[in-house]
Amino acid sequence: MSRKTTDRLATGTIYAFVGVVVAILCGLIGYILITGIPDISWHFLTSAATAFTAGGGIRDQLFNSLYLLLLTLVISFPFALGCGIYLSEYAPQNWVTGLLRMAIEVLSSLPSVVVGLFGYLIFVIRFNLGFSILAGALALTFFNLPILTRSIEEALQDVPNLQREAGVSLGLSNWRTITKIVLPIALPGILTGIIISAGRVFGEAAALIYTSGQSAPTVDYGNWNFLSADSFLNPMRPAETLAVHIWKVNTEGITPDAVAISAGASAVLIVIILIFNVGARFLGQRLYQHLTASKSK
């Protein structure tokens, strides 16, 4: 076989592979949207889930997912920021730093079930939090920390060293330079990192089954006292999220319209994650323009 023929054959094979993958991708996204979108209605989004009868909605699950996401970000962002700043700005090149980087890598590659089980053991049982939003948020924090830390570190690394030198030569301390000069420049990158990790947290279920629980008790959306038991803000109540709900209705098999519910809920999940992805790009660019007064990146 001449080398020209091999070249053509190989190119053809690659095109065929790409064709198959594109077909899978389109089939997948098409399947979710086509089976899911017809099930989404105002009623579906705003009514409570029912276990044994058809026609249940996802109101509580949707709220729980968003609330859990918010709590997770509130807990994990400060630590990830501190850790990212340390690794990017302060960490000396020695074996301790190497060990820390390795620890973060290990944490990011741990299966989420293991992280969930650890959260279950520590928070649900040892600290006696029970199945609660707080326990779920803490477990998700473990899951989220390495991703967030890495994207913050990368965003900080992208800031040119000239900016740091300029700050220090004006007599600012390193810390002032970091908080007043480096961080604002890195902010769009950090924000993108937060939103991308938010997408992952939003769809996570395995770490939540045994930490935030599999039940969504009825809550009172008018009760703003987060200490009262039926308040929607109470962090100590069990809270089934959207992703856990999809898993549960499918594996338990007692809800008659499980397929319709999970199709609708999947489509809602995908659409929200899509919004996160697009939003991350848009917001990052806008913020960059705003903060640096430049027309475009």
Add this chain to the structure above:
Amino acid sequence: MDRMKQNLHQASKASYQDYFGKSISLFCASLVGMLVVAILYFVMTRGLATFTQNHISLRSFLLGQTWNPTQIGANGQPEVGALPMIVTSLAVTLLAALLATPFAVGVALFVTEIAPRRGGQLLQPMIELLVGIPSVVYGFIGLSALVPLMRHLFGGTGFGILTGTLVLFVMVLPTITSLASDSLRAVPLDYHSAALALGATRWQMLYKVVLRAALPGILTAVIFGMARAFGEALAVQMVIGNAVLMPKGWLTPTSTLTSQLTTGIGNTTLGTLPNNVLWSLALILLVMSLFFNSLVRFIGRRGRMQK
């Protein structure tokens, strides 16, 4: 004079600020480090309790084929053979990676080398979106579309290794593709030019030069994909059938380590043997994840040395 001396000998406001900032960020960093140590410690002590407290031999755990922790087996010990789950987990992981790698490398080559403009603009965002699709959604599609299809095509229940492999294949495909394209992009342009200048066809250039140069990166991508597949719980749990039996064929219900963990942990009480052995399964997951991690590090070091 005194004030000057004082100023010179005292740390300045700036250095106090710096001290403050450094300690805060070091505190956060060490917290993350401690967290990892805590996870390793707790999972290990819990997972080893099966062997230290319940005196199960490591051999009967790793090589036993019957899983029924509440029953006493023929040898007078509870039946806690984890081999079926270990085999199934390894099988779906390896098969998914084997199936996904050619597709992923093909797409990565297409995106970076053959049609960077068209391919990059269309495929890249799609692949990024796929990485972000939650695993339960993959599981749900597997359960509602793939399982009936398999049942229709091959008979049986439709649950099993084949269905699990296909679901994992779709899940790891975007992961491997995006990491492999990154490593292909990192191959210096000179390499391309040099190969083409010697009269190589495009495929010769890609196969003999570019793919070889990117090999460590591609291997890393495959291992990351395998780590993801091995640790994936819910998507697999929904399509694998969840019967702890040795897989006898492509489509017999079986169980992976992760699926057994998700189904089992809620039905056992902490401190009892049935619960301890589940933690031992988690320990296997942990060890495998550490193994994948060190493999990536090893390849990274080897790849660097060759340059």
